[in-house]
Amino acid sequence: MEGKIVFNKRLNSKYYYMKIENREFVKKCKPGQFFMMKTQIFDYIIDPLLRRPFGICDVDDNGFTLLYLIVGKGTNLLTNIKEGSIIKFSEPLGNGFKLVESSKIALIGGGVGIAPLLYLAKELKKKNNSIVLYYGGKSKDDIHLVDEFKKYCDKIEISTEDGSLGKKGRITTLFDKEEIIDKIYCCGPKPMMKATVNFALKNKINIEVSLDEKMACGIGACLGCIVYFKEKDSVVQKRCCVEGPVFDGTKIDWEKLDG
Ligand SMILES: Cc1cc2nc3c(=O)[nH]c(=O)nc-3n(C[C@H](O)[C@H](O)[C@H](O)COP(=O)(O)OP(=O)(O)OC[C@H]3O[C@@H](n4cnc5c(N)ncnc54)[C@H](O)[C@@H]3O)c2cc1C
Ligand code: FES
Incomplete structure (x- = not known):
């Protein structure tokens, strides 16, 4: 598949937010799926040879977005791509999240792991769920798209390790054990996902991680x-x-x- 870059916005020195136009992709995709994308736009350049995987962050009728963190060669190259360029990518891949209805949901995202939770929140809201988002980062530079989440979440709790935004500390210290949670969806660094799984096991809560x-x-x-x-x-x-x-x-x- 291919699509036109609608925007490729620099959010800060570490994160970018990109929108790609492709109606066919949008008709097929589900929350939690990902795609493999070329990280540059020229067919004659083969380095990096391998496409890179990214989660689907949000969708509308015309296209989809990705939130990306600059890590190495491929993600650095992505930052140079200009609006209007054509980029190549796969069909939606992987299984996606299982959506529940009329339940109390905790979405738990750490850093760039927040990316697949926005599209998920949008679809869960359509199914009459009440949603609390727990969103953690090392500093305020890791926290993005909060206004978008506000459209679908009943409550948002933010924490940063350095205290520059929200409560100071790790997001895993914020889950309210008194609050009833029917299901947790989680994506973030592995130690954070592991701690969340331990919390879910202790409290007998169904949990899906990406x-x-x-x-x-x-x-x-x-x-x-x-x-x-x-x-x-x-x-x-x-x-x-x-x-x-x-x-x-x-x-x-x-x-x-x-x-
Ligand atoms: C399902 C899924 C969803 C993701 N969603 C997002 C997202 O929404 N936003 C986001 O920012 N990141 C996401 N990632 C992570 C993203 O794919 C990596 O950050 C990206 O591939 C790094 O590429 P790079 O070229 O910038 O870094 P590199 O420096 O090239 O790669 C970083 C490291 O990964 C290794 N590596 C790179 N590519 C491969 C490969 N294909 N096979 C084996 N090793 C490899 C390199 O050896 C290096 O050690 C996702 C990953 C997966 C699997
Ligand atoms: S990436 Fe090749 S088998 Fe999964």
Whole structure:
């Protein structure tokens, strides 16, 4: 697939927000799915050879957005792409989140892990859920799109490790144990997801997490994105790109994940 860049906005020195036009993609995609994208626009340049995976952040009738954090070569190249350019990407990939109805939801996002939770919040709101967003970052520079989340969330709790925005500390210290939560959706750094899964296990809450394993193909062929699961007495392997990236967090063997 390909699409025109509607905007590629610099949010600060670390984060960009991009919109791509493509109606066909939007008709097919679901919250929690991702896509593999070329990180530059020229067919004759083959470096980086591999496309990079990104979560679908938001959609409207004309196209979709991605929130990206500058990490290395590919994401640095993305920042140079100008409005009006044409970029190549895959169809929507992976399984996506399972949407519940009429429930009390906690969305828990850390850093750029907030990206797939916006489209999710939009779809959950249509299903009569009440939604609390817990959003954490190292500093205020990691907190974005809050006004967009306000359209769908009944309450938003923000924390930063340096106290520059919201409450000071880690987001995992903010969950209100007295509040009833029927389901948690979580995406962020692995230690934060692991702590959230422990909270869910202790309080018997259903939890789905979205993992961002390194991916080379995105379609199940290279086996580069294997995640380990504990099922009864055996260890089961699943491909994050096909069987995931969204999984029941309580089944993952967290000790075997990098990071
Ligand atoms: C499902 C999913 C959703 C994601 N959603 C987002 C998002 O919404 N926003 C966002 O900012 N990031 C997202 N990421 C992470 C994003 O894909 C990486 O930050 C990006 O690939 C880094 O690429 P880079 O070229 O800038 O960095 P590089 O420096 O090239 O890569 C960073 C590191 O990853 C390794 N690596 C890079 N590509 C591959 C590969 N294909 N296979 C194996 N190793 C590789 C490199 O060796 C290096 O160690 C997501 C990842 C996944 C799997
Ligand atoms: S990225 Fe190749 S199998 Fe998942």
